[in-house]
Amino acid sequence: xxxxxxxxxxxxxxxxxxxxAISPERATVLARAARNPSALIGALVVGTVVAAALVSLxxxxxxxxxxxxxxxxGPSLAHPLGTDEYGRDVLSRLMAGARVTLYSGVFAVxxxxxxxxxxxxxxxxxxxxxxxxxMRAADLLFAFPALLAAITLAAALGSSTTTAMLAIGIASxxxxxxxxxxGALGVLSSEYVLAARAYGRSRTAIVRRxxxxxxxxxxxxxxSLLFSVAILxxxxxxxxxxGTPPPSSAWGLMxxxxxxxxxxxxxxxxxWPTLAIAITILGFNLLGDGMRDVLDPKLRARS
Amino acid sequence: xxxxxxxPLLEAVDVGKIYRSRHLLGRPVEARALEGxxxxxxxxxRLAIVGESGSGKSTLARLFVALEQPTSxxxxxxxxxxxARDRRGLVDLRRAVQIVFQDPAGSxxxxxxxxxxxxxxxxxxxxxxxxxxxxxxxxxxxxLPASTAKRYPHELSxxxxxxxxxxxxxxxxxxxxxxDEAVSALDxxxxxxxxxxxxxxxxxxxxxxxxxxxxxxxxxxxxTRVAVLYRGRLVEDAPAQQLYESPSHPYTRALLQAVxxxxxxxxxxxxxxxGQKAW
Amino acid sequence: xxTGTALLExxxxxxxxxxxxxxxxxxxxxxxxxRVGLIGESGSGKSVTALAVIGLLPEGMSARGQVxxxxxxxxxxxxxxxSELRGNRVTMVFQEPMSALNPLMRVGRQVAEVxxxxxxxxxxxxxxxxxxxxxxxxxxxPEQQLRAFPHQLSxxxxxxxxxxxxxxxxxxxxxxxxxxxxxxxxxQAQVLRELRQLVDEExxxxxxxxxxxxxxxxxxERxxxxxxGRVVESGATSELLSRPRHPYTAGLVATSAAVSPDHDRAxxxxxxxxxxVPELGSFPSGCVFRGRCDxxxxxxxxxxxxxxxxxxxxxxxxVNPAPATxxxxxxxxxxxxxxxxxxxx
Numbered sequence: 002x003x004x005x006x007x008x009x010x011x012x013x014x015x016x017x018x019x020x021x022a023i024s025p026e027r028a029t030v031l032a033r034a035a036r037n038p039s040a041l042i043g044a045l046v047v048g049t050v051v052a053a054a055l056v057s058l059x060x061x062x063x064x065x066x067x068x069x070x071x072x073x074x075g076p077s078l079a080h081p082l083g084t085d086e087y088g089r090d091v092l093s094r095l096m097a098g099a100r101v102t103l104y105s106g107v108f109a110v111x112x113x114x115x116x117x118x119x120x121x122x123x124x125x126x127x128x129x130x131x132x133x134x135x136m137r138a139a140d141l142l143f144a145f146p147a148l149l150a151a152i153t154l155a156a157a158l159g160s161s162t163t164t165a166m167l168a169i170g171i172a173s174x175x176x177x178x179x180x181x182x183x184g185a186l187g188v189l190s191s192e193y194v195l196a197a198r199a200y201g202r203s204r205t206a207i208v209r210r211x212x213x214x215x216x217x218x219x220x221x222x223x224x225s226l227l228f229s230v231a232i233l234x235x236x237x238x239x240x241x242x243x244g245t246p247p248p249s250s251a252w253g254l255m256x257x258x259x260x261x262x263x264x265x266x267x268x269x270x271x272x273w274p275t276l277a278i279a280i281t282i283l284g285f286n287l288l289g290d291g292m293r294d295v296l297d298p299k300l301r302a303r304s
Numbered sequence: 305x306x307x308x309x310x311x312p313l314l315e316a317v318d319v320g321k322i323y324r325s326r327h328l329l330g331r332p333v334e335a336r337a338l339e340g341x342x343x344x345x346x347x348x349x350r351l352a353i354v355g356e357s358g359s360g361k362s363t364l365a366r367l368f369v370a371l372e373q374p375t376s377x378x379x380x381x382x383x384x385x386x387x388a389r390d391r392r393g394l395v396d397l398r399r400a401v402q403i404v405f406q407d408p409a410g411s412x413x414x415x416x417x418x419x420x421x422x423x424x425x426x427x428x429x430x431x432x433x434x435x436x437x438x439x440x441x442x443x444x445x446x447x448l449p450a451s452t453a454k455r456y457p458h459e460l461s462x463x464x465x466x467x468x469x470x471x472x473x474x475x476x477x478x479x480x481x482x483x484d485e486a487v488s489a490l491d492x493x494x495x496x497x498x499x500x501x502x503x504x505x506x507x508x509x510x511x512x513x514x515x516x517x518x519x520x521x522x523x524x525x526x527x528t529r530v531a532v533l534y535r536g537r538l539v540e541d542a543p544a545q546q547l548y549e550s551p552s553h554p555y556t557r558a559l560l561q562a563v564x565x566x567x568x569x570x571x572x573x574x575x576x577x578x579g580q581k582a583w
Numbered sequence: 584x585x586t587g588t589a590l591l592e593x594x595x596x597x598x599x600x601x602x603x604x605x606x607x608x609x610x611x612x613x614x615x616x617x618r619v620g621l622i623g624e625s626g627s628g629k630s631v632t633a634l635a636v637i638g639l640l641p642e643g644m645s646a647r648g649q650v651x652x653x654x655x656x657x658x659x660x661x662x663x664x665x666s667e668l669r670g671n672r673v674t675m676v677f678q679e680p681m682s683a684l685n686p687l688m689r690v691g692r693q694v695a696e697v698x699x700x701x702x703x704x705x706x707x708x709x710x711x712x713x714x715x716x717x718x719x720x721x722x723x724x725p726e727q728q729l730r731a732f733p734h735q736l737s738x739x740x741x742x743x744x745x746x747x748x749x750x751x752x753x754x755x756x757x758x759x760x761x762x763x764x765x766x767x768x769x770x771q772a773q774v775l776r777e778l779r780q781l782v783d784e785e786x787x788x789x790x791x792x793x794x795x796x797x798x799x800x801x802x803x804e805r806x807x808x809x810x811x812g813r814v815v816e817s818g819a820t821s822e823l824l825s826r827p828r829h830p831y832t833a834g835l836v837a838t839s840a841a842v843s844p845d846h847d848r849a850x851x852x853x854x855x856x857x858x859x860v861p862e863l864g865s866f867p868s869g870c871v872f873r874g875r876c877d878x879x880x881x882x883x884x885x886x887x888x889x890x891x892x893x894x895x896x897x898x899x900x901x902v903n904p905a906p907a908t909x910x911x912x913x914x915x916x917x918x919x920x921x922x923x924x925x926x927x928x
Contacts (some may be wrong), residue, residue, distance in 0.1 A: 191410055192405050192406075192407050192410035192411040193410065193411050193412055193413045193414075193421075195371065195405065195411075196403070196405060196411050196412075196469075196472070197424065197428070198371055199369050199371055199398070199402065199403050200398055200402065200424065200425035200428050200429060200472075200475075200476065201394070201395060201398040201399075201425070201428045201429050202424070202428045203428075206428065210413075210416075210424075211413055214413075214415045214416075215413070215414070215415055356767035356768065356769060356770070357737075357738070357767055461625075461859050461860065462625070463859060464859065491624040491625055491794045492624075492794055492795050492796065492797075492835075492838065492839060492842065493624060493794075493834065493835055493838050493855070493856050494624070494859075495842060496838045496841065496842055496853040496854065496855045497855045499842070499853055500852045500853050500855060503852065504852070518767055518768055519768055520768070520844050521842050521843050521844050521846075522842060524842075524843065524844050524845075524846045524848070525841070525842065525846055525848060525853055548844050548845075558769055559768060559769060560844055561772070562768045562769040562771065562772035563768055563772075563797075563843070563844055564771075564772070564775075564795070564797035564798045564800075564801045565797055565801070565843055565844075565845065566796065566797050566800055566824060566836065566839050566840050566843070
């Protein structure tokens with residue numbers, strides 16, 4: 002009677018060779034990442050910034066606040082990017098500034114995700130008025146101008162990178178909430194979640210075992226994109242003097258200083274922080290886009 | 305093989321289900337999926353529930369596995385009404401009644417290896433014992449090599465995925481298997497393989513089977529009794545032989561007539577020259 | 584009604600996805616008014632073949648070989664010419680009407696568009712014709728259905744709209760790719776009947792693609808069996824069903840006959856074709872079926888040619904060997920006695 006089952010599989014099950022398939026296996030994901038130019042360039046840029054920040058913890062060519070007598074010097078062998086009006090080495094300042102930059106990104110993302118992801122999950126689980134209510138609250142936050150909030154907070158709590166990023170983080174909650182909610186809704190309406198309910202999985206267990214792993218790629222992409230938003234906002238705020246006060250090496254502060262006082266005489270001084278900000282933001286954006294393509298091609302907008 | 309007397313394992317008693325959707329500002333819309341349906345499933349039965357879209361068959365399947373509650377009537381498990389609030393009762397039901405869904409791609413979590421997916425009911429229902437060994441046992445039972453456990457769903461074909469889904473359903477040693485259009489999404493030749501697997505497992509483990517389908521051809525091999533649903537109502541419930549040879553309800557007759565059969569061309573003659581062709 | 588003139592000639596069609604062959608060396612002919620069935624499982628390349636004929640291959644796939652429609656070569660034809668032909672001389676019906684119809688356009692307008700583009704009809708005339716077409720495909724209250732959006736219709740109704748679109752311009756050939764697979768059984772029966780009627784009335788040819796042998800056999804005069812991107816058997820339907828020669832075809836026939844309401848349970852387990860279809864890119868060399876075939880031998884490591892007269896098979900060990908005819912004779916195309924015999928590859 003089992004004759005028909007005698008040869009169920011003549012061939013070993015082949016590893017992923019289906020066109021368009023996504024393999025969660027790390028090896029294949031890395032292979033795909035290696036072929037995606039956005040992801041590669043993005044990773045390169047982000048990697049450089051991270052490396053600079055980490056290195057600056059233990060070493061910079063000169064101290065970022067070390068004064069010297071070489072004031073407003075142009076690029077040279079000793080100071081590859083020149084010095085500012087206090088004789089501080091620009092390259093060292095940029096490296097130290099990378100720390101501030103990354104810190105602002107991390108803080109904003111942590112705040113945004115700690116509030117946004119649970120909110121999105123709750124909105125997906127609770128149907129009806131409660132779920133809608135959460136999303137409308139998120140919409141309210143969306144409408145609130147982030148920079149204005151930062152200024153208010155700075156006025157109330159004093160300027161520092163932390164207060165600035167708190168404002169940015171709160172203002173970014175809706176991004177995470179929306180992405181989480183739509184991703185979670187998709188997973189919750191899938192048949193494998195239905196199957197899980199049929200064998201008795203509790204709601205929390207379903208969120209833990211099915212929803213979160215399946216929306217993780219979405220969140221990862223969102224994180225990278227949010228980083229670039231936060232960095233830009235952080236630079237803007239420190240430019241306005243609402244971040245950590247001088248002698249901080251925040252890039253926005255460096256830019257404000259250089260642009261305000263020395264634009265005509267030493268334009269390069271303004272160029273370096275500008276490039277740093279722009280390239281870092283670009284890097285995070287490219288990384289986010291690239292990751293989106295690599296982790297789930299279906300997320301890509303249909304051409 | 306089915307006992308004449310005794311308490312039915314699973315029973316729908318005058319069950320009705322209405323879906324209501326409310327738009328925030330609009331009028332609520334009602335859809336009546338089932339009305340006054342009574343079906344008893346006895347231990348050892350191999351029951352087919354047949355109907356087309358809108359018949360309510362999938363709704364009935366969900367009611368049987370307590371994924372939804374009826375709006376009227378009762379679903380009874382071993383004589384006791386199934387109550388959503390009774391946690392103990394629900395766990396008992398879930399251990400005893402398992403379901404296989406239609407879409408082999410959608411019913412497995414794409415981010416979990418199949419071995420993990422198969423073991424999930426064991427974790428969820430807190431079944432003790434060596435889960436790994438059980439997974440291997442189940443894979444062998446459905447005719448898949450043990451190496452399948454490490455694969456992800458997208459690496460398998462539709463038929464293989466469906467077998468994984470069946471293995472998962474059998475993990476907690478259920479007594480009743482509900483197959484909701486379990487082979488409808490598969491190619492015709494793969495269907496036969498999976499039907500054989502189901503047939504063999506039902507035989508081997510003494511399972512009770514409820515097979516839901518829109519296709520009378522598919523259920524012929526595995527089922528001994530057929531219930532036909534039309535627009536939420538039960539129109540015929542008869543032993544398979546009797547239903548296939550002399551169906552009583554006109555809808556059943558229409559269903560039987562509509563199934564394409566080999567060697568039977570559609571009865572159609574063009575108006576003008578019929579030609580020498582048999583077709 | 585087949586008149587014997589070749590309408591669609593496909594020769595040496597090969598489609599590749601990058602470097603992976605999806606369709607290899609497929610050749611067949613459809614004569615005017617003929618109904619041909621193309622049967623194969625997922626991964627056999629049957630849908631891709633149709634897409635290649637109508638020039639709608641997805642990105643990443645490239646085709647070579649030659650396809651001729653009414654004598655005109657389609658490969659290498661400019662896109663402009665292909666646009667003129669699509670919807671007009673060669674039309675396609677897809678499996679999932681919900682994705683083939685524009686969800687934001689009323690169905691009447693979608694069908695009318697075909698008429699206006701290809702026949703240059705004015706709006707009123709097109710509308711009248713659409714009402715006519717809707718009535719012909721069996722849509723009740725055609726005047727009202729004109730104004731419906733796709734999501735307001737049932738699956739069967741949507742598919743009928745697709746049929747209307749497909750025959751609107753009286754095409755030379757209709758390609759139907761699993762047109763009823765997503766439909767209920769009773770609706771499927773009706774739609775197939777309507778398809779048959781329409782194709783006969785218009786005098787169009789039909790290439791019906793499906794994995795369901797019973798569906799294809801009930802509608803088509805001739806069958807092509809595809810496996811692993813190749814045609815493994817072709818011939819008249821009645822021939823193939825009663826005397827299948829390729830082991831795969833024989834398996835399909837046995838399985839389809841068994842999964843039927845007339846089946847007897849006592850006959851034992853359903854006959855199956857052991858194993859599974861090999862994945863794209865991992866086809867074995869030589870005969871693609873040899874991994875699953877219990878008649879396979881060493882010689883099967885060489886690719887068998889598609890050979891035979893009216894009934895062709897590509898196999899070193901066919902199940903029912905052909906009577907008397909010499910096995911590898913070259914075949915003349917389109918002779919009076921043979922119904923659209925393809926050329927031996």
